[in-house]
Amino acid sequence: MRYLLLMILPILNLFSEPITPLPLDIKTNPAKVALGKALFFDPILSLDGTVSCASCHNLLEGGDDAKVFSTGIKNQKGTINAPTVLNAVFNFSQFWDGRARDLKSQVEEPIVNPVEMGNNFENVIKTLKDSHYRETFDKLYHDGISKENITDAIAEFEKTLITPDSPFDNYLRGDKEAITQMQKEGYELFKEKGCIACHHGRNVGGNMYNKFGLLISIKDDNLGRFNVTKDENDKQIFKVPSLRNVAKTAPYFHNGSVSDLRKAVYFMAKHQVGRPISEEEVDKIVSFLEALTGKPPKSLNE
Ligand code: HEC
Ligand code: HEC
Known part of the structure; x- marks a missing residue:
């Protein structure tokens, strides 16, 4: 199923943006x-x-x-x-x-x-x-x-802890000036390098499980999804995290093993997509990820 999705996604992307803006509000009591x-x-x-x-x-x-x-x-x-x-x-x-x-x-x-x-x-x-x-x-x-x-x-x-007003959401809603040229290039790279295969949808993640270390396996004591399903194939499988506000959530990964975002992007390129990536490309992707930082939720001031 996972692999089928990886194959189909790029085709779907031809028709619509693989990341959609968050709803501005959710109905709550x-x-x-x-x-x-x-x-x-x-x-x-x-x-x-x-x-x-x-x-x-x-x-x-x-x-x-x-x-x-x-x-x-x-x-x-x-x-x-x-x-x-x-x-x-x-x-x-x-x-x-x-x-x-x-x-x-x-x-x-x-x-x-x-x-x-x-x-x-x-x-x-x-x-x-x-x-x-x-x-x-x-x-x-x-x-x-x-x-x-x-x-x-x-x-x-x-439910009120949402950040729908990040520069990238504003960009997706039509404000073409909401993000910088470098962030636009970062977004293109994010798609080209295949990050989008797992980090997509409105939460830029959070909608599938995948293996931590898909291409290069990582030594890890945490068995992830296996703990829930007891299925051997689910060892080292984790929920793909949302990348919203990721510039503010270091350290990274379920084991907190990577301390800064540049290193996390480099790590993903190597272990998840197995594609070479240059320093400049990493900088651009990081810049794009910074555009996913929203304002603190409104409910905090109410
Ligand atoms: C001592 C630290 C600690 C406290 C206190 C704590 N959390 Fe967490 N929270 C964590 C950790 C660690 C995880 C990840 C655990 C895991 O995935 O196995 C987590 C996971 C979560 C998640 C899941 C997010 C996701 O994307 O999967 C939510 C939601 C959450 N906590 C809400 C709460 C709420 C609500 C409370 C208070 C009732 C709370 N937490 C108290 C440390 C804490
Ligand atoms: C095959 C699926 C897959 C692909 C492709 C992928 N990721 Fe990930 N990503 C994951 C999973 C799974 C995790 C969580 C790993 C863990 O901690 O167990 C993750 C975690 C991350 C994190 C850390 C988030 C956090 O809160 O700890 C960042 C940043 C990230 N990915 C960026 C990228 C970038 C940039 C690319 C492209 C170069 C990429 N990912 C490609 C599946 C993927």
Whole structure:
């Protein structure tokens, strides 16, 4: 299936742009968004009250934590790089191995993960019932505070974490001056070099799985999608990440092994497409990727 797609895509591209602009808005329930936002920034969800979602997903700085691996409660280190939550709503599944089908089912994991927030829902619900949140939940949900409703509110807030006004989106919507000549050349190279085969669609990724090290295999302890499917063919297969805001999400890859964007592009050219690439071409592609940086989501100022 993957390979079939690689063959068909270039043909489809003749008819339309392989990357489409993001919708400017997504319909959400404002009251639930406000609740979800408060919870996202509140360490009350963690066992010892020290870590919030925002500790690892800094929404003003790319939506991740700028670390190789994240730090959870009691200074514990994780084992996989934190992806951005910006535009995550547009990904076809959540997590590097796609084990959560949507934002709502994703929320559960960090709260109970022993090295992240280390809590359990019985305790979370009890703590929230003794707090000012009780009234808000009772107003918004007929059954008040529950796992279902906590995850629902946070997911509702996450739907607002979109960055549809990047220079490249404005360019795709018709403003031909929105990006520089160098960025235009970078976009052409991004297509010519074959990056587009995996990083396409409105999220410039986030809509398929592929092998990390497709052409040159990479030594890695993380089995990726295999953990979910137990299919031998899925070893070292990961979700192709969105490249939106990628200039702000170093370090790169699920193992955080590459510290800057130039190196990440060079690495991809070598390991994913197996094509030689010059310094100048790397610079142009990086310049194009910088045009994918949007303004911070509007909901952060509301
Ligand atoms: C201790 C750091 C930490 C905390 C706290 C944390 N996360 Fe994450 N988050 C991560 C890491 C690491 C991953 C990647 C895990 C994986 O793929 O296996 C991740 C993945 C995600 C993803 C998937 C994005 C994608 O594109 O696949 C979303 C969405 C997300 N987190 C939202 C949240 C929310 C909401 C909270 C609070 C309830 C939260 N995170 C708390 C570190 C953290
Ligand atoms: C065959 C599919 C495929 C092709 C072609 C491909 N990529 Fe990727 N790309 C991936 C996958 C899969 C990952 C995630 C790898 C991982 O960390 O496990 C990734 C990750 C990245 C990242 C890091 C993103 C992050 O948040 O960590 C960048 C940057 C990137 N690719 C750019 C490019 C560029 C530029 C090209 C063209 C030279 C390219 N890719 C070609 C599949 C592909």
